[in-house]
Amino acid sequence: MIIRNFGLRHGRQALSAPPSAPSSCLRLLSTQKTTTTTTTTAVAGNQEAMEQLAALSATHAAREARLAAKRQQHEIAEMPSKFKKFIAYQKQTEKLGSEVERRYLPDEIIRNPPHDASLEELMAAQCHMGHHTSSWNPANSRYIYGERSDIHIISLEVIAAHLRRAARVVEEVAYHGGLILLVGNRKGQMPIVTRMAELAGACHLFQKWTPGCITNKDVLLAGGQLKIVNERDEELGGFEEHLRDCRPVTPDLVVCLNPLENYTLLRECALATVPTVGIVDTDADPSWVTYQIPGNDDSLRSVALIAGVLGRAGERGQQRRLEDAKQGIVKWQTPRDVRGYIDKANSLAAEEAKAEREKRLAEGAVDESGLKPADLMTEDEFLAEMFGHGAAPSKY
Amino acid sequence: MASRSVSPGGALLRASRMFSMPAPLPPPAQDAAQATFRSHSDTATTAYPTHQVITTFSHARKEGDWGLKRPLPLRSTTKSSTPMLRIKAIDTIEQITDYASGADHGLSLLKFQELGLPIVTPPPRGAEHRAEAAVGIRSVFEDDIDCTDVAPKDRPKLVDRRWRFSGPWLAGMSPGDFKKYLAEKVRPRRHEFRAFLMTKIVRDLNEARRERALNRGETWDESDEITAETVPGEIVSEFLRGVRQQNATLFKLVGEFLDLAPLKRPSELDITSLANSFRYQADVAHDTRNPYAENGPPSTHPSAGLSYIRTNGYMDNHPVYGPQKERKPVEARVLKPRTNQNYYAKLGIAGFVSETLSGDNIHNQKSAKSPLRQFDPDLKGGAKIYVHPSLASVDSAGKLLILVRDFVDPEAELVARELIGDGEGLFGQQQRQPVEEELSQETLRRKYSQKVSQGAEDYGISFGKVDN
Structure with a gap:
């Protein structure tokens, strides 16, 4: 046998032989209980041997129970550290994997409308789809990009520009404390209108406009509830008499989502010089409203987007107004009738005070000799006057 | 070619889904049988779809949002389990969106795609019923017969490889159509054709003269x-x-001028045509390798x-049995058994008649x-057999033909x-012995607390359930 080849010949066998030590270690480590084999072959009559066996098995069982309790205690002791490890592992791995993103939810545009509509959003919301080419109003030709599939296509840029202008109008009206009325009375527009009114702090109308609510408001809206608020929107008391007598209010801006069905409203607004904002489809007359937003007024998604942008603008305006009010900046003027009421009330109060004073003067209760200089002095000045300048106790 | 620059909105619109909807195709011509009063049906699925079929997401469908001018009525669009529509008009004078269900062609397409068939060039006429029909035909996507981007000057050269021609296929025209074509399209171009012939003559003459000069060793310049x-x-x-006498040459010139689709005499000759086969000898010059x-x-x-x-050279893999030698055969409905008049039975495979x-x-x-x-009148639901569709092709009228293996x-x-x-x-045997569930309080409670609808079983449709 060649010695130098020994390793090559037998090394493979030696290495491939199953290592006995690790496997036996594994067996020791395994948590499975090894079944205890108790010899039950008792010889009849051998009482002593039986008792010995019983005692042996009893001690054996007691040891097992002790071990089990120890194991349990050990497990309980390990629990917090294991839990910490688990949490750490969970934190480490929670960012793994892909996140399924839902691109489009129908009511997301109502719940969380954007502040500005991009061209893509306008197109996705079908704002560009006009009416059949035969039912167009030629006054809208400046908004029309072309025609496709027998309908007019409204230019997206024009929609975006007009929408931005209208949003600016709504924002400034809200900033100047104007009263905004939102009208959308087509089927399905109710949630859009209410949500937008909620955002912009405005009034809403999703049913039929009662004709005359502006031009004949004194009759139709008599007895409607009103309140007087200050610049921080807190209700003010003391105006009960005025509220009883004053005329119903007129909106300062009307936003109409479907001008075609609201001709009466828009006409009344024009008579009362109330500015209006409206979605003008290719079959509508753009001269009905003051600020046109060319766009599709049939699709709820399109209306929701446009109304949402306007609602957000109103929200911004209200926020700005309240923030400025906190710093004492008020950009709006008290309405003339309220101003007049306040002036009248003030003069009344002054007259009353004067009469009271004269009355008391006549009774001799008040010394009318006029104020003495000491009445106009502060405490320190009074002391200084009394004790001379040098005697004034220093403040510091 | 530089494209005209457009505004961002215009570019967006051009890439939009509404703009990518194809214009509707003309409806398929009715054949004589359909045109008669008795066999005409308004609701029959047409041979090919004429409108694009559209669908929408389920949550958008609940709002009626199909990406169109206005939301569609919920009553007619939300109840279908196959939400596919064809839009005939986005807006009309009546201020409505004109739409109809598109599920017929949409489902036909899905069913056809489930068959996994390749589309091949049409088999020779009359050979559809022969098993060996599949020998000579090839996939329509082969590079040498799927030539779509051809410069105008290369058109005559690539006549065997193209499938689109600006001129008509004369063999498929009715006499009336042919007369109309001659009067409206051909006759006004008489002078143009003269000029075309003149360029041909001049080219040939110059070619011949130059060759003669070269052969004689003379110089030749422009x-x-x-x-x-x-x-x-x-x-x-x-x-x-001379050209008036030579039909083949004349056809070649005219075909090149009008970009006519190539013609080939039918490969299946009947007895009468064999008898006077001399009539076809001139056609040999027309012969083309164009598969259409x-x-x-x-x-x-x-x-x-x-x-x-x-x-179709791929294998199916079975989840248990592994790769299969044969592809999965499909169940076909026997629409019309063989009769004495009709030698071939008609089968309905995946919505197509074969x-x-x-x-x-x-x-x-x-x-x-x-x-x-x-025909067995007692058979409920009609007779069905398993067949093996192997190839499919589309004919010039747009009808789909499925070739069935024997x-x-x-x-x-x-x-x-x-x-x-x-x-x-x-699995069938396993299903024969359904496990009898133990009738305990727990199982009873579970049984009756289940949701009211059990799915398809409510409608009497049972998937492989063995009735006991």
Whole structure:
């Protein structure tokens, strides 16, 4: 046998032989209980041997129970550290994997409308789809990009520009404390209108406009509830008499989502010089409203987007107004009738005070000799006057 | 070619889905049988779809949002389990969106794609029923016959490789159409054709003269070339006289001028044509290798967008049995058994009508009690057989033709039936003995607290359930 080849010949066998030590270690480590084999072959009559066996098995069982309790205690002791490890592992791995993103939810545009509509959003919301080419109003030709599939296509840029202008109008009206009325009375527009009114702090109308609510408001809206608020929107008391007598209010801006069905409203607004904002489809007359937003007024998604942008603008305006009010900046003027009421009330109060004073003067209760200089002095000045300048106790 | 610059909104609109909707196709021409009063049906599925079928997400569908001018009525669009629509008009004078269900063609497409068939060039006329029909035909996506981007000057050169021609396929025209075509399209171009012939004459003359000069060892330069003005008048009249006699040459010139689709005489000759075969001898010159010459060029891409598979040479993998030698056969409804008048039975495969093969195969054996031979009125739901569709092709009228193989391996049929729970194999036997559930309080409670609807079983549809 060649010695130098020994390793090559037998090394493979030696290495491939199953290592006995690790496997036996594994067996020791395994948590499975090894079944205890108790010899039950008792010889009849051998009482002593039986008792010995019983005692042996009893001690054996007691040891097992002790071990089990120890194991349990050990497990309980390990629990917090294991839990910490688990949490750490969970934190480490929670960012793994892909996140399924839902691109489009129908009511997301109502719940969380954007502040500005991009061209893509306008197109996705079908704002560009006009009416059949035969039912167009030629006054809208400046908004029309072309025609496709027998309908007019409204230019997206024009929609975006007009929408931005209208949003600016709504924002400034809200900033100047104007009263905004939102009208959308087509089927399905109710949630859009209410949500937008909620955002912009405005009034809403999703049913039929009662004709005359502006031009004949004194009759139709008599007895409607009103309140007087200050610049921080807190209700003010003391105006009960005025509220009883004053005329119903007129909106300062009307936003109409479907001008075609609201001709009466828009006409009344024009008579009362109330500015209006409206979605003008290719079959509508753009001269009905003051600020046109060319766009599709049939699709709820399109209306929701446009109304949402306007609602957000109103929200911004209200926020700005309240923030400025906190710093004492008020950009709006008290309405003339309220101003007049306040002036009248003030003069009344002054007259009353004067009469009271004269009355008391006549009774001799008040010394009318006029104020003495000491009445106009502060405490320190009074002391200084009394004790001379040098005697004034220093403040510091 | 530089494209015209457009505004960002315009570019967006051009890329939008509404703008990418194709214009509707003309409706398929009705054949004589359909045109008669008795067999006409308004609701029958047309041979090919004319409108694009659209669908929408389920949550948008609940709002009626299909991406159109206005939300569609919920009552008619939300209840369908196959939400597919074809839009006839986005807006009309009546201020409505004109739409109809598009589920017929949408589902046909899905079912056809489930078959996994490649689209091939149309088989020779009359060979659809022969098993060996599949020998010569190839996928329509082969590079040498799917030539779409051709420069105008290369058109005559690539006539064997193209499928789109600006001129008509004369063999498919009715006499009236042909007369109309001559009067409206051809006659006004008489002078143009003269000029075209003149360039041909001048080119040929110059070619011949240059060759002669080279053969004689003389010099040849550009100044020696004759032009259309200097060509002798007698040569032109001689050429015209000669070309009138040679049909093949004339057809070649006319075909090149009008970009006519190539013609080929039918490969299946009947007895009468064999008897006077001399009539066809002149046609030999017309012969072309264009696969669409015999049946007419397709009106769309020859695949019609139905399938993009190039071959049927692939295997199915069964979840338990592994790769299968035979592809899964499909169940076909026997629409019309063989009669004395009609030798071929009509089968409905995945919504398309196909015909059986001729020759010696299992469906044509007289001994077999085949549902293809006799109509059984007692059979509920009609007779069905398993067939093996192998290839499909689209003819020039836009109709789909499925070629059926003659033989279905019984084992493959068994595997296919077993997959839908209809078989006697491993799973079928397992289903025969449903496990009797123990009737305890727990199971009873669970049974009656389940939701009211059990799905398809409520409607009497049972998937592979064995009735006891």
